Amino acid sequence: MEQAPRDPERQLQPAPLEPLGCPDAGLGAAVGKEAAGAGEEDSGVDTMTHNNFWLKKIEISVSEAEKRTGRNAMNMQETYTAYLIETRSVEHTDGQSVLTDSLWRRYSEFELLRNYLLVYYPHIVVPPLPEKRAEFVWHKLSADNMDPDFVERRRIGLENFLLRIASHPILCRDKIFYLFLTQEGNWKETVNETGFQLKADSRLKALNATFRVKNPDKRFTDLKHYSDELQSVISHLLRVRARVADRLYGVYKVHGNYGRVFSEWSAIEKEMGDGLQSAGHHMDVYASSIDDILEDEEHYADQLKEYLFYAEALRAVCRKHELMQYDLEMAAQDLASKKQQCEELATGTVRTFSLKGMTTKLFGQETPEQREARIKVLEEQINEGEQQLKSKNLEGREFVKNAWADIERFKEQKNRDLKEALISYAVMQISMCKKGIQVWTNAKECFSKM
Amino acid sequence: MEGERRASQARSSGLPAGGADGESPGGSAPFPGSSGSSALLQAEVLDLDEDEDDLEVFSKDASLMDMNSFSPMMPTSPLSMINQIKFEDEPDLKDLFITVDEPESHVTTIETFITYRIITKTSRGEFDSSEFEVRRRYQDFLWLKGKLEEAHPTLIIPPLPEKFIVKGMVERFNDDFIETRRKALHKFLNRIADHPTLTFNEDFKIFLTAQAWELSSHKKQGPGLLSRMGQTVRAVASSMRGVKNRPEEFMEMNNFIELFSQKINLIDKISQRIYKEEREYFDEMKEYGPIHILWSASEEDLVDTLKDVAGCIDRCCKATEKRMSGLSEALLPVVHEYVLYSEMLMGVMKRRDQIQAELDSKVEALTYKKTDTDLLPEEIGKLEDKVECANNALKADWERWKQNMQNDIKLAFTDMAEENIHYYEQCLATWESFLTSQTNLHLEETSEDKP
Numbered sequence: 001m002e003q004a005p006r007d008p009e010r011q012l013q014p015a016p017l018e019p020l021g022c023p024d025a026g027l028g029a030a031v032g033k034e035a036a037g038a039g040e041e042d043s044g045v046d047t048m049t050h051n052n053f054w055l056k057k058i059e060i061s062v063s064e065a066e067k068r069t070g071r072n073a074m075n076m077q078e079t080y081t082a083y084l085i086e087t088r089s090v091e092h093t094d095g096q097s098v099l100t101d102s103l104w105r106r107y108s109e110f111e112l113l114r115n116y117l118l119v120y121y122p123h124i125v126v127p128p129l130p131e132k133r134a135e136f137v138w139h140k141l142s143a144d145n146m147d148p149d150f151v152e153r154r155r156i157g158l159e160n161f162l163l164r165i166a167s168h169p170i171l172c173r174d175k176i177f178y179l180f181l182t183q184e185g186n187w188k189e190t191v192n193e194t195g196f197q198l199k200a201d202s203r204l205k206a207l208n209a210t211f212r213v214k215n216p217d218k219r220f221t222d223l224k225h226y227s228d229e230l231q232s233v234i235s236h237l238l239r240v241r242a243r244v245a246d247r248l249y250g251v252y253k254v255h256g257n258y259g260r261v262f263s264e265w266s267a268i269e270k271e272m273g274d275g276l277q278s279a280g281h282h283m284d285v286y287a288s289s290i291d292d293i294l295e296d297e298e299h300y301a302d303q304l305k306e307y308l309f310y311a312e313a314l315r316a317v318c319r320k321h322e323l324m325q326y327d328l329e330m331a332a333q334d335l336a337s338k339k340q341q342c343e344e345l346a347t348g349t350v351r352t353f354s355l356k357g358m359t360t361k362l363f364g365q366e367t368p369e370q371r372e373a374r375i376k377v378l379e380e381q382i383n384e385g386e387q388q389l390k391s392k393n394l395e396g397r398e399f400v401k402n403a404w405a406d407i408e409r410f411k412e413q414k415n416r417d418l419k420e421a422l423i424s425y426a427v428m429q430i431s432m433c434k435k436g437i438q439v440w441t442n443a444k445e446c447f448s449k450m
Numbered sequence: 451m452e453g454e455r456r457a458s459q460a461r462s463s464g465l466p467a468g469g470a471d472g473e474s475p476g477g478s479a480p481f482p483g484s485s486g487s488s489a490l491l492q493a494e495v496l497d498l499d500e501d502e503d504d505l506e507v508f509s510k511d512a513s514l515m516d517m518n519s520f521s522p523m524m525p526t527s528p529l530s531m532i533n534q535i536k537f538e539d540e541p542d543l544k545d546l547f548i549t550v551d552e553p554e555s556h557v558t559t560i561e562t563f564i565t566y567r568i569i570t571k572t573s574r575g576e577f578d579s580s581e582f583e584v585r586r587r588y589q590d591f592l593w594l595k596g597k598l599e600e601a602h603p604t605l606i607i608p609p610l611p612e613k614f615i616v617k618g619m620v621e622r623f624n625d626d627f628i629e630t631r632r633k634a635l636h637k638f639l640n641r642i643a644d645h646p647t648l649t650f651n652e653d654f655k656i657f658l659t660a661q662a663w664e665l666s667s668h669k670k671q672g673p674g675l676l677s678r679m680g681q682t683v684r685a686v687a688s689s690m691r692g693v694k695n696r697p698e699e700f701m702e703m704n705n706f707i708e709l710f711s712q713k714i715n716l717i718d719k720i721s722q723r724i725y726k727e728e729r730e731y732f733d734e735m736k737e738y739g740p741i742h743i744l745w746s747a748s749e750e751d752l753v754d755t756l757k758d759v760a761g762c763i764d765r766c767c768k769a770t771e772k773r774m775s776g777l778s779e780a781l782l783p784v785v786h787e788y789v790l791y792s793e794m795l796m797g798v799m800k801r802r803d804q805i806q807a808e809l810d811s812k813v814e815a816l817t818y819k820k821t822d823t824d825l826l827p828e829e830i831g832k833l834e835d836k837v838e839c840a841n842n843a844l845k846a847d848w849e850r851w852k853q854n855m856q857n858d859i860k861l862a863f864t865d866m867a868e869e870n871i872h873y874y875e876q877c878l879a880t881w882e883s884f885l886t887s888q889t890n891l892h893l894e895e896t897s898e899d900k901p
Contacts, residue, residue: 444867
């Protein structure tokens with residue numbers, strides 16, 4: 001059990017939350033139908049209760065999405081979507097759930113929550129948000145942010161996001177997260193009051209800047225490579241999947257034309273007429289079946305997308321570590337140089353270049369008193385520096401330990417989730433094949449009766 | 451007498467009336483397409499780019515097709531056809547077997563053209579021999595069709611494949627194009643052979659049996675090009691008149707033909723579009739599987755699952771390829787032939803109308819006494835006979851054609867449905883076995899965890 005740095009201001013004591021809705025449940029359910037007795041869902045819940053020791057169980061759901069109009073910061077009219085977040089507490093004894101909180105949030109508020117978490121939990125792989133704009137679109141229609149299908153998938157994605165946080169052993173106890181679920185008005189102000197934006201290391205935003213670290217931690221370097229590979233391969237997969245979906249759509253829809261023509265043709269045929277007509281009907285059924293099939297596949301794509309974005313979260317942790325390491329090395333370097341200066345002053349030898357030393361050389365020696373004073377200042381700085389270095393080192397080790405624990409947790413979650421996603425993909429294919437067999441068997445019967 | 455001749459011929463060539471010997475006199479040519487293309491390569495004349503985009507409609511696999519008594523398309527030796535199923539409406543056994551194969555390229559200073567080998571095996575008395583092998587080019591087929599139309603203006607002559615494919619043809623002698631044409635020419639000749647009247651046509655016999663020089667000299671005997679052109683002009687002019695007095699049944703027939711033509715053209719377009727879409731789907735799928743293999747390289751715990759998924763996708767890919775080829779073998783050629791048939795039918799209607807128009811104009815002349823009317827009654831009598839013959843011939847052939855059409859269409863679409871069923875069944879089996887292996891693994895793992 002990892003010992004998370006407990007900040008009494010940020011974390012709730014005692015935490016009233018015990019999340020019930022497990023993000024794995026949705027994925028596991030699909031498998032449950034096909035693989036009887038696999039017990040996927042049980043193992044998911046076990047992992048969570050193992051991490052939880054709270055009082056009440058809660059259920060979180062993002063149950064509705066609504067189009068709203070309002071005025072933005074520049075007092076211009078804008079249209080946006082608001083999402084209803086409902087929190088229910090579940091009584092142990094009878095399993096009945098009671099609605100405890102219900103409020104509306106928009107996407108930008110979710111973003112705010114996540115940015116806050118990123119700053120205060122730098123060692124945690126923070127769950128990603130669903131995409132802001134539809135990408136890897138297979139059909140031109142769903143590129144629109146207001147498209148109902150997109151909104152629906154985003155609703156599910158946001159719910160997933162909250163459930164991931166709620167099932168994270170550390171994040172779930174965060175006060176701001178709690179308030180996000182319970183305090184509608186003023187929440188934004190509360191978040192901003194934490195001053196997290198000031199805390200945010202602006203260097204993290206400079207994604208392309210490289211910080212040369214002399215002794216990089218191999219594990220983090222490997223992790224960064226892994227996250228790059230993961231991002232690259234999932235992007236590629238999603239792109240090709242979108243193209244495949246596009247083509248599949250074409251194949252199915254063209255068959256629909258048969259329906260219309262057969263029907264018209266059947267009007268002039270005496271013997272063949274009935275067979276043609278009913279076969280045409282089956283062609284229509286076939287053509288229209290693709291819509292549901294591809295809608296399901298979109299959910300699969302979303303599951304992969306989550307891990308595409310998780311790659312970014314992994315990279316963020318690596319980056320933070322890199323910066324930490326860099327700061328540490330800079331501090332150590334600084335300390336070393338000060339020590340050297342001190343030593344030189346004390347012994348009178350000049351090995352390192354310093355402006356003071358130069359001017360001394362040029363303009364004459366300084367007095368022993370001056371030198372003493374300087375040595376004293378340096379010694380104070382060195383002391384301070386050593387303290388700082390010590391605490392930085394400690395911080396660094398803590399960071400590495402905690403980060404690595406979360407990364408292990410993340411890895412297990414990822415393996416479970418991806419495996420389930422791939423299995424659910426197989427389930428979808430099976431369903432599609434069965435439908436296909438049905439339709440074509442019917443059509444064949446009609447054709448043979450012509 | 452005839453029986454004697456048949457028996458003597460049977461003895462000489464080993465072609466029995468019943469029971470096959472398995473002898474293959476012409477040398478076995480089970481896959482004419484493949485040997486044909488090597489012949490083409492040897493000719494070293496043309497760049498035979500496999501330009502898929504232009505003629506993606508027809509697959510390159512010259513794989514064996516279904517046997518169908520009404521549309522014998524299988525390019526095997528005629529001898530094996532003796533064991534074919536009997537026709538429904540023709541109680542006699544087939545006695546004329548024709549194959550078209552071995553396309554070969556010929557170069558002269560003026561032009562380059564392709565000839566096809568035509569092998570005929572027959573037990574008919576009127577043929578001098580029981581076996582013939584000749585080479586013919588597309589022009590010769592055109593000539594034959596013209597002669598048949600001339601001799602039997604109101605019979606439904608089978609269609610020839612198009613002279614050129616209009617859409618984006620780059621190379622006239624593309625492999626696919628040649629193969630498609632060869633199959634269609636094979637079908638053309640066999641349809642004539644199956645036709646109760648056309649099969650005994652003299653020009654048909656000459657086409658099948660005459661040597662090249664014999665055929666050329668025979669061709670020159672017919673009415674010249676100019677007179678034929680003149681005939682066409684007159685035909686067009688007078689056919690309009692014939693439409694007015696068209697009997698009811700032929701009006702119905704004409705309506706059917708018009709609608710049928712519309713619909714079959716649409717179906718042709720739709721079917722070709724489906725093939726195109728399936729091909730593009732296949733092309734994308736080919737890329738899809740390998741990405742999972744790539745991914746497995748960076749995921750220790752998911753290697754097997756990812757590799758298995760890749761394998762499933764690849765197998766589905768192959769199944770798609772097979773489905774495409776099935777479509778191009780079974781459905782597309784049949785539908786296309788009927789597109790061409792519908793054009794033929796309109797021509798037949800015109801010719802019938804023209805014959806009627808001839809009669810009508812003479813009757814008109816008689817009624818209004820425009821010209822010298824002495825010989826008219828006799829002429830009119832002859833023309834009335836002619837019209838009656840033509841109409842009867844057409845009526846009978848129409849019924850036969852409709853019956854064939856229904857059977858061919860029914861078979862083609864049933865085959866298409868069968869291909870799709872097979873495709874989905876294969877994919878289903880692939881994914882189900884993947885799922886089983888995954889759940890088995892999981893059960894193994896969970897049982898290991900249990901204390």
